[in-house]
Amino acid sequence: MPGWEIIGKEESNSLKKLFKDGGVLLAHGFNNYRKNYHVREFEQRAKKFFKSKNALAVTSGTAAIKIGLKALGVKKGDKVITQAFNFIATIEAILDLDAKPIMVNVDKTLNMCPIDLERKINSKIKAVIPVHMLGVPVELNKVCKIANKYKVPILEDNCESVGAKYKKKYLCNFGEVGVASFDHAKTITCGEGGMIFSNLKKIDKFCREYHDHGHENNSNYPRGMDTRKIYGFNYRMTELQGIVGKVQLTKINRILSENKKRYNAIKNNLSKEIEIRKIPDHSEPVYDTFIFFIKNKKQKKQIINFLYKKGVGTKNLPDAIKWHCASYWGHALPANEVNHCKKTFDILQNSIAIPILIKKNINLYKEIGKKISKLYVK
Template identity: 30%
Template sequence: MQEKSIGFIPINKPIVGEEEKRAVEQVLESGYLTDASYSGGKWVREFEEKLKRLLQVRHVLAVNSGTSALFTSLSALGVKEGDEVILPSFTFVSTANVIIALHAKPVFVDIKEDYNVDPAKIKKAVSRKTKAIIPVHLYGYPADLDEIQEIARSHSAAVVEDAAESIGAAYRGRQTGSTSEFGCFSLYATKVITSGEGGAIATNDDELAEKVRLIRNHGMVHGYDTRLLGYNHRMPELLAAIASVQMEKLERFMRARNKNAQYLTERVAGLRGVKFTQNSPDKSHCFYLYTLHLEKGREQVLTSLNERGIGAAVYFKTPVHRTPLYEELGYSKTDLPRTDEASKHVVSLPVHPALTETDLERVAKEFEREVSRLF
């Protein structure tokens, strides 16, 4: 077995350089490592302005994680006990956990062949109790926002986009996270851009933006004047400095991810039992993850690739409704056939910007070899 520490190609990795180091040093030298003011510190405001320009929205509010972005957004909408929030189960568990944390009820619905939530299933699940709908732009590929937003409008529900994986992706020419009540982003270490931990909330609604500013900072405006229930969801200046520099590199990162994904798509095109399904012409993928559907032998291929130093991975082997917690809460009997099927057949291959041409060739060659053994 090949040792993972020797020539191992990870599924994703943070890409930071001298610019990030200098920015962090400036924060350390300033003595202001964080800022508890209503508007945030210098670096927080700078990062927010850069993301606001990208998204073309009225407001961007930095927070300390993608989970905090979701929680704060739902809190600002007034989600509470007795409310329902519709979402896919084929996502990271935080999308559902924030609903439970607010004492509301997650309503899981099934996905389409592209792994994103199915608007037809949302339409069947929506009710007078529906407070919000959370489409997840899975792997960096946009969900069907126009249909979802129309369903939400017709039932007086809000749309909170889980854009944790999709910064830079676009739906019909509009950036994900920019056209709903809220767009929630993650800057976790392996995301398209990173600050180690971190997140951001985008909105065009002035009143909702005001609520977010309060909720992320203990409900305070001037300090010790709490006006509503809030928390410490602030982004520290140290993280904001990294995030601000990373924003300058986003376009370059996107070009590399798209180029690498295109190369792999061409290489796997003739393989039996392999499908790439996230390829609609009206959607621009950011390729946080490059994900394929294998007709059979997924675990065999995954194990063999990992043993040969390729960091292939599966997102997600266990849908949220089948995790121990949600089984205990009674969700395991939810009928989500496409979700269950996808969890058994998807595999993601590395396409991050740090890959060399030699790395890409190795990923493609090893994948081709393992798949060819199955058919």
């Protein structure tokens, strides 16, 4: 989340340099008018950092999901499973392909419940999209095992957890495809932007061509004479975003470690009686959100008011719950899928999410932990 908090001088200097060097804003071509290919460099650096074989920059995380699903062969009428605590974008990407979203509840990890997945999956499902919500990895051991059993490919939606690891490996390396978002609210940002990771050459090739009108970027020809086998669309990232993305990537380790200190400041000062979000074993989250559960409505209100007074707020839960819980998505989902999400609705009704901001002093988070403990009555 805090990429936007520490955006400024370095990004601004790099943009000035981009214009000084010719100001080519397209990721491709104009070879004689430029010194660098920033989007391509951003891809190379992201690929190296997140240890994936391929990385492709695109216009947004939403576009990345849609292109990734297309690469998996999802088409009209196909069923795609995803989870009920999510962002509407994942559902929109499925619907934009005229496919059908099938909803699975979340559990106390606030990510895909493997037990509910097992109930809903069968070998006719075209893809499963586990979503690593608010910085925390899905229980990938279990989810991947189930999907593999039915031979259903996985697209990891990692828009909200860029930088998190599971079993010491960065997310986006566990399924056939993984996607990231760099919109303004994400771990690192370039305003709008996304990335598609895949360790499969075939998937990367399709996404690369599809996002760029079918261009094969054949090095034997100038761009205007480029070769093509498929038609595509335009989901290209611009050089403006690419150069900002490169700078932000250099800040990610600082962001992750500052997040963790503040997360632990809340945790270490919070009464042990308060139930907190379950973090799956083997995971190293982004620690950009601290989530806990309060059943008592009056207490919940008092705690939320306190968080507002402190200038912190409650992020998605409950601030933006209507955009993140499928129970509110009757405009996009059939009634049976909306109704299935009742369990998720109940869990989210009792959840409070504290955003971690790294420009805020650690003492504030200690104070928050202590005060919430005081307001909590069993």
